[in-house]
Amino acid sequence: MHISVFQAMEFLNEFYKIPANQPNDTHVYAMKKDVGNGLWIPRLQSTLYYSKLWQTEIDAPQGSMDNAPALAGKAHGVSSLKACLERCADDAVSAVRALRTVRFDPTDESCRCFDDSLFQWKFDSVNDTDNQLWTRDGDSTAEWYEVKFCEFVRPDTVRIATRTSHTHTLLWAVL
């Protein structure tokens, strides 16, 4: 976790215990965003972190995708996710643009790269119908990924080693 026990206690210092005669169904947590999978690309000496955006079946219609902020046009003949991610990273570096979202479809071996995060609310907002993107398509095999391209950065190898496994912790107060 990002948060140490000291920071957690510091944070909780301004929380009060709800009296027993009042509704007290409240719960406080520390959290850390999952960094996702890291793909090391030796040629670029860089790491591409990627996480699946949605479960399969959630896809964007062709027309909507054409309006989305694409980094490069649709590529065909890309046979694997790894190849697609590497291609998008190449495009980002050569175009000096951001890379935020990738779509890979193993069925037609297509690969698309986007320089904006399609995870943003505006792409799924009832108040912004122009940008509404996501639909449910039971036949779709497309995989969407949110990505972060970290140039000249090696993958994070510390994350797993710092996980704690204990399931029960007590905070003690000296009275």
Next chain:
Amino acid sequence: MRRPGYYETCGCHCFTEDEAVNEGAGYKSFSEIEVRARATQVVHSAVLYAAHATLQRGYAYREGQGHAWVTGPNGAVSRFVESHAAKASVAHLVSGYRDTGARSSMMLGATPLYYFRGEAPMWWPSASDTSWTTYPNNTSPHTHVGLAFWADVCASWCVRRFDDESEFFDIDFTVGYGTANWGRCSCYAYQDTDSTSSHANKNSHAAPDDIRVRFRTFECTFATVPFHPCTFLFFRPWSF
């Protein structure tokens, strides 16, 4: 904890009981007389304290599935969708506590949780259609599984809305906005709570240090005390 008398320094010894190893769960925690019974050595300058658990944490680490709400054009999707991009590791800190408001500068944002509470939402079109009972929104937070689900929903919302800026969140099922909005998810960043710090009121991922944490300084050398790895002593900071 006060230092005994006029001594400039003191030694600190900590003891614990482990009901899992010794007497069993029925004998957990020492009674006052049991604590006194263990003070078998007479030292004129020693003071004996009993430490009581005031906060009991749940799981220290859990990796959620990641659940993001997808609306879709004209509400065509309108469901929780598995989303690894919204996934977060969460650690339960405490239940039954509420922010006094002092952490408002850390609050990034809040959203209602659409918890049906076992009742059809007011907008449900047909009384004879009971399929709403199978919606994830009807998952009761009063079970371990249900609470884990809503914690995952809240953490996912914090990630989607605030990325890795969110370091804490709380879910509050004591607030109601209507028959179908019975709960609130609030996301918090971490900030240096020292109001005199140049970093005050600025969101930070920085690791704490002795100055920023500002815990009361003791002369005792706690580093030499063999704490159980899952046990922490909680001292009041200067700001109390």
